[in-house]
Amino acid sequence: MWGAGTMGTQIAELMALEGIRVVLRDADAQAPERARATIGAHLGRRVERGRMDARDAQARLALVDVDPGEAALAEVDLGIEAVPELIEVKRPVLAAMDRLLGPGAIVATNTSSLSVGELAAGLVHPERFLGLHFFHPVAAMRLVEVIRHRGTAPAVMSAAIRLVRDLGKLPIVLQDSPGFIVNRVLMAAMAEVLRYQEETGIDPSSVDAALVGGGVVPVGPFALADALGLDVVLHVQERLVAALGSRFAGGRLAAMVAAGRLGAKRGEGFYRRGEEGKPSPPLAEREAQRVAERFLLAAVLEAVKLLEEGVASARDVDRAMRAGAGFAQGPLRWADEQGLDRVAQRVEELGRQGGGARWQVPPLLRQLLAEGRLGVRTGQGFHAHRSAPGTGRAGG
Numbered sequence: 417m418w419g420a421g422t423m424g425t426q427i428a429e430l431m432a433l434e435g436i437r438v439v440l441r442d443a444d445a446q447a448p449e450r451a452r453a454t455i456g457a458h459l460g461r462r463v464e465r466g467r468m469d470a471r472d473a474q475a476r477l478a479l480v481d482v483d484p485g486e487a488a489l490a491e492v493d494l495g496i497e498a499v500p501e502l503i504e505v506k507r508p509v510l511a512a513m514d515r516l517l518g519p520g521a522i523v524a525t526n527t528s529s530l531s532v533g534e535l536a537a538g539l540v541h542p543e544r545f546l547g548l549h550f551f552h553p554v555a556a557m558r559l560v561e562v563i564r565h566r567g568t569a570p571a572v573m574s575a576a577i578r579l580v581r582d583l584g585k586l587p588i589v590l591q592d593s594p595g596f597i598v599n600r601v602l603m604a605a606m607a608e609v610l611r612y613q614e615e616t617g618i619d620p621s622s623v624d625a626a627l628v629g630g631g632v633v634p635v636g637p638f639a640l641a642d643a644l645g646l647d648v649v650l651h652v653q654e655r656l657v658a659a660l661g662s663r664f665a666g667g668r669l670a671a672m673v674a675a676g677r678l679g680a681k682r683g684e685g686f687y688r689r690g691e692e693g694k695p696s697p698p699l700a701e702r703e704a705q706r707v708a709e710r711f712l713l714a715a716v717l718e719a720v721k722l723l724e725e726g727v728a729s730a731r732d733v734d735r736a737m738r739a740g741a742g743f744a745q746g747p748l749r750w751a752d753e754q755g756l757d758r759v760a761q762r763v764e765e766l767g768r769q770g771g772g773a774r775w776q777v778p779p780l781l782r783q784l785l786a787e788g789r790l791g792v793r794t795g796q797g798f799h800a801h802r803s804a805p806g807t808g809r810a811g812g
């Protein structure tokens with residue numbers, strides 16, 4: 417593990433819990449020891465709660481090596497970097513991993529927003545390099561996005577997928593693309609409600625309540641942005657705007673960050689500390705439905721783009737959004753249930769109502785409509801549906 421910060425520590429803990437030896441390296445000489453102490457404290461808590469016996473906990477902690485020496489690195493099967501999210505910091509770290517690890521080892525990045533292909537460019541052995549995007553908090557999040565760049569060898573992908581499964585996680589394979597699956601689709605949907613809130617002036621907590629109450633997501637987008645840090649969300653938004661366009665732009669994030677309102681860590685973002693549980697002004701039922709529909713339609717349009725670009729399959733996009741963003745239903749599955757004709761009609765209406773260029777029926781959706789694939793109703797849509805509507809046993 418290169419980088420023993422927030423993510424490096426959590427990934428190392430996961431490995432040790434699964435009985436895998438892990439070595440920690442960091443530019444800060446104290447960081448690996450701190451990480452080991454954190455892992456030790458977590459294991460201690462398991463023992464106190466009777467979930468692990470003390471000897472087992474000791475054995476797991478003994479798997480975490482903080483001072484391996486370079487010779488030991490030649491035996492490593494997989495190196496993961498979790499150093500700061502800057503290409504100029506990651507590049508030399510990856511080059512060192514490529515040089516120090518044995519020829520059979522896989523080299524992976526835990527980047528959440530940089531291009532895996534660009535990071536591969538400087539490596540002597542790009543064929544053994546891929547993205548392994550673990551989510552925070554690692555122990556609770558089942559999803560790992562497994563990102564292939566053009567030159568990743570198929571055998572390396574298979575080995576990485578096996579490892580992710582062995583760790584008890586859900587590997588979702590995708591082609592390198594800005595924001596991968598979860599951040600891209602989630603940010604498209606979030607940007608839609610950020611703009612909606614800015615345009616209408618509705619209380620953010622009311623938007624959250626509409627989406628949570630409607631069973632769309634377990635945490636509303638404004639509460640989620642506060643928890644992640646508005647500076648972090650703004651950074652992702654800016655990257656996606658630069659890479660993919662203005663459909664990701666808008667909302668009050670930039671102004672709030674400039675005013676120092678960074679979310680939970682500063683006690684004030686869209687919510688004020690201590691006021692999270694306060695009842696929100698309820699939206700009229702039609703408005704609550706409108707918010708939920710715009711959130712989901714924006715997610716659908718972005719998910720369709722992923723299919724058109726060949727980034728991932730419909731099944732994997734939906735699985736990633738459920739496991740990585742807590743969507744109750746994958747957006748493509750939701751579209752199939754609504755009826756693709758109805759989805760297309762609503763998109764056109766929003767476009768006519770002045771929603772801008774983002775509300776256009778994408779070519780793939782037009783093609784499905786032309787083929788009579790309207791979703792659950794016709795048995796075919798983005799997914800194949802094996803059973804009659806209403807039985808709840810559709811495939812995909």
Ligand SMILES: NC(=O)c1ccc[n+]([C@@H]2O[C@H](COP(=O)([O-])OP(=O)(O)OC[C@H]3O[C@@H](n4cnc5c(N)ncnc54)[C@H](O)[C@@H]3O)[C@@H](O)[C@H]2O)c1
Pocket residue numbers: 418419420421422423424441442443444447497498499500501502505509526527528529549550551552
């Ligand atoms: N924190 C999250 O929620 C999250 C979620 C998914 C992915 N990620 C990604 O994981 C990566 C790490 O994020 P983090 O939150 O753990 O960061 P962090 O700041 O907590 O940890 C980074 C660690 O890297 C070390 N470091 C800096 N330069 C180094 C170098 N040249 N060589 C070795 N170590 C070096 C630092 O000392 C620090 O301990 C980033 O790419 C981030 O985008 C973060």
